[in-house]
Amino acid sequence: xxxxxxxxxxxxxxxxxxxxxxxxxxxxxxxxxxxxxxxxxxxxxxxxxxxxxxxxxxxxxxxxxxxxxxxxxxxxxxxxxxxxxxxxxxxxxxxxxxxxxxxxxxxxxxxxxxxxxxxxxxxxxxxxxxxxxxxxxxxxxxxxxxxxxxxxxxxxxxxxxxxxxxxxxxxxxxxxxxxxxxxxxxxxxxxxxxxxxxxxxxxxxxxxxxxxxxxxxxxxxxxxxxxxxxxxxxxxxxxxxxxxxxxxxxxxxxxxxxxxxxxxxxxxxxxxxxxxxxxxxxxxxxxxxxxxxxxxxxxxxxxxxxxxxxxxxxxxxxxxxxxxxxxxxxxxxxxxxxxxxxxxxxxxxxxxxxxxxxxxxxxxxxxxxxxxxxxxxx
Ligand SMILES: *Cc1c(COP(=O)(O)O)cnc(C)c1O
Numbered sequence: 001x002x003x004x005x006x007x008x009x010x011x012x013x014x015x016x017x018x019x020x021x022x023x024x025x026x027x028x029x030x031x032x033x034x035x036x037x038x039x040x041x042x043x044x045x046x047x048x049x050x051x052x053x054x055x056x057x058x059x060x061x062x063x064x065x066x067x068x069x070x071x072x073x074x075x076x077x078x079x080x081x082x083x084x085x086x087x088x089x090x091x092x093x094x095x096x097x098x099x100x101x102x103x104x105x106x107x108x109x110x111x112x113x114x115x116x117x118x119x120x121x122x123x124x125x126x127x128x129x130x131x132x133x134x135x136x137x138x139x140x141x142x143x144x145x146x147x148x149x150x151x152x153x154x155x156x157x158x159x160x161x162x163x164x165x166x167x168x169x170x171x172x173x174x175x176x177x178x179x180x181x182x183x184x185x186x187x188x189x190x191x192x193x194x195x196x197x198x199x200x201x202x203x204x205x206x207x208x209x210x211x212x213x214x215x216x217x218x219x220x221x222x223x224x225x226x227x228x229x230x231x232x233x234x235x236x237x238x239x240x241x242x243x244x245x246x247x248x249x250x251x252x253x254x255x256x257x258x259x260x261x262x263x264x265x266x267x268x269x270x271x272x273x274x275x276x277x278x279x280x281x282x283x284x285x286x287x288x289x290x291x292x293x294x295x296x297x298x299x300x301x302x303x304x305x306x307x308x309x310x311x312x313x314x315x316x317x318x319x320x321x322x323x324x325x326x327x328x329x330x331x332x333x334x335x336x337x338x339x340x341x342x343x344x345x346x347x348x349x350x351x352x353x354x355x356x357x358x359x360x361x362x363x364x365x366x367x368x369x370x371x372x373x374x375x376x377x378x
Pocket of ligand 1: 065090092197198
């Protein structure tokens with residue numbers, strides 16, 4: 001439908017922005033013909049990423065899920081082991097555990113931060129527990145001191161899932177490097193993107209070396225085509241790394257722009273009854289990945305799918321927050337998860353590209369307000 005005002009605007013939940021040298025690096029990589037997984041951009045991107053988070057080692061991989069799997073594999077997690085994961089997360093966190101043959105053990109989240117509730121950890125630890133995966137969900141850092149204390153007490157490894165939290169910090173240190181290995185994603189909707197891509201970071205030289213070997217089929221690095229391990233082909237391409245280098249150079253700007261977006265949303269949404277933006281503490285040390293709100297009355301919560309549909313009809317894409325893992329067939333678990341049950345039903349992601357202007361955000365909030373009125377009146 002095109003009229004004299006131009007085509008109607010469409011606002012996706014997330015849209016990458018390439019405002020830096022991505023195109024230049026990408027063309028350079030392409031023209032060099034080093035388009036596979038050897039090339040200078042891999043080293044440059046790994047180096048720059050390690051420097052940004054303050055890690056000794058960074059290992060670039062094909063996606064964030066592979067990063068988690070590689071981390072667990074390097075720690076020899078496997079058949080018969082248990083790994084603790086939060087009930088409220090994207091499914092890839094639990095899938096990566098299942099790939100190793102281990103069992104994900106679900107734990108509910110904290111009512112204030114929606115991240116792994118450390119108070120519930122000890123009761124979930126058994127003789128089989130090998131590792132904990134705290135997820136810095138929605139850009140909010142987990143309570144790492146308590147998690148690391150408990151991990152240390154029971155001799156458990158810690159893999160941080162920082163796929164949604166590039167640049168978030170905890171007590172002044174960037175997340176990802178607080179545990180044994182940190183994992184990031186560069187999917188198209190993440191804070192920086194390489195199309196598909198991921199990264200493992202660590203300060204442990206043995207884990208780093210093991211991850212490099214397992215990323216490369218498990219081949220002995222000094223004796224090509226000789227395997228001491230069954231590995232994977234999880235190597236990132238030089239093409240992806242070229243985009244990643246252009247993106248990491250701008251990460252501080254992106255985080256700043258997202259923070260301003262979050263503040264603009266919060267200001268405008270405060271006036272809409274039935275909707276609660278995240279509390280202001282969310283941005284203390286956290287970052288805004290995708291902006292989300294909670295519906296606070298039962299009629300709206302029961303009609304969330306309807307709200308999402310009506311928003312889409314008006315050009316605004318929104319999404320439900322993640323469903324509780326314990327309700328889905330592959331991860332079904334009978335424990336009690338009251339916090340996840342509550343927040344996952346009430347949450348909605350709103351458009352969150354750094355491209356959005358104040359005007360766009362006001363337009364989205366107006367549509368949101370209209371839709372909510374319609375639902376309340378019907
Ligand atoms: C995106 C995401 C992943 C997986 O990353 P991919 O690059 O999509 O494989 C893992 N965990 C969390 C919490 C995520 O949001």
